[in-house]
Amino acid sequence: MIGDFLRCQDGVLTLAQARLAGVSQDAVNRRLRSGHWRRCGPGVYFVDDRPFTDAARIRAAVWSHGDHAAASGLAAAWWQGLTRFAPDLVEVTVPRNANGRRRPGSRVRRRDLTAADIVVERSLRVTALPLTAIEAAARRGGGAKLVDAALQRQVELRAMWTAHLRNKGRYGSPASRLMLQAADGGARSHAERLLVGLLSSAGMTNWKANFPVAGYRIDVAFPDSRVAIEVDGLAFHSDTEAFHHDRLRQNAISLAGWQVLRFTWLDLTEYPERVVAIIRQAISAC
Known part of the structure; x- marks a missing residue:
């Protein structure tokens, strides 16, 4: 049974699980003294015959704060596959009345989460x-790319708004609200303004906004080079009908002899230099 726990739990084990498997407190102490087991927190151990992975580190940090603790923030984002890299500090959310203190390698947030805001994934509350x-x-x-990643995972924008409103007043709430507002209705127009600002800052001229081609309006066009630039808002993945319409529109513009470049809100905010370089390359090639 110990082996089953360790295989499924990244080498991390609790005292309750050890006792369930028939290991006494004395046997646990012997393993700790021998160095075969390593204490990670109160009643949480790592069996030191394998690498101490990021998954083991996050699991041990959360379990060290008790049965009602949950991984949150960037630690939860990594655990759920929204980001590639695990954070150095593991954010753990615990109930307001929870005992205990912050432990090395973790950051504690104290608030009461509803059942709707907690899931168990691979035996860990997140x-x-x-x-x-x-x-x-x-x-x-973090950044808006994580909201974008969630939208691509078919998480509804409405569900994110509901979670936000259910947890108002938490750390980072104002920044979350601004990102949700951007995704909820003005992200595309905001993206267009960002693009125009980038072009102006780069000293690029001879472009026109909302230029008519093939019965459609191009967001930004370079008529002399016949280069069309289309921008997508933060939530463009989540609207299937709009996505389909944009592809029909893009095909019509391409058939009219224009080169179409598409950039997302994230491209413009995260990689502005790359956006400008691609536009310059497209214009110079014509």
Whole structure:
């Protein structure tokens, strides 16, 4: 039974699980003295015959704060596959009345989460994906790309708004609200303004906004080079009908002899230099 726990739990084990498997407190102490087991927190151990992975580190940090603790923020985002890299500090959310203190390698947030905001994934309590996305996006090193990643995972924008409103007043709440507002209705126009600002800052001229081609309006056009630039808002993945219409529109513009470049809100905010370089290359090639 110990082996089953360790295989499924990244080498991390609790005292309760050890006792369930028939290991006494004395036997646990002997394993700790021998160095075969390592204490990670109160009643939480790592069996030191394997690498101490990021998954083991996050699991041990959460379990060290008790049965009602949950991974949140960037730790939950990594656990749920929204980001590639695990954070150095593991954010753990615990109930307001929870005992205990912050432990090395973790950051504690104290608030009461509803059942709707908690899921169990691979035997670990983590914040549910809608809440994870908006909280992690507001953390340093997060950003709107995590909201975008959640939308691509078919998380509804409405579910993120509901999670946000259910947890108002939490750390990072104002930043989350701004990102949700951008995704909810003005992200596309905001993206267009960002693009225009980039072009102006780069000293690029001879472009026109809302230029008519093939019965459609191009967001930004370089008529002399016949280069059309289309921009997508933060939530463009979540609207299937709009996505289909944009593809019909793009095909018609291409058939009219224009080269079409598409950029997302994230491209413009995260990689502005790359956007400008691609536009310059397209214009110079014509």
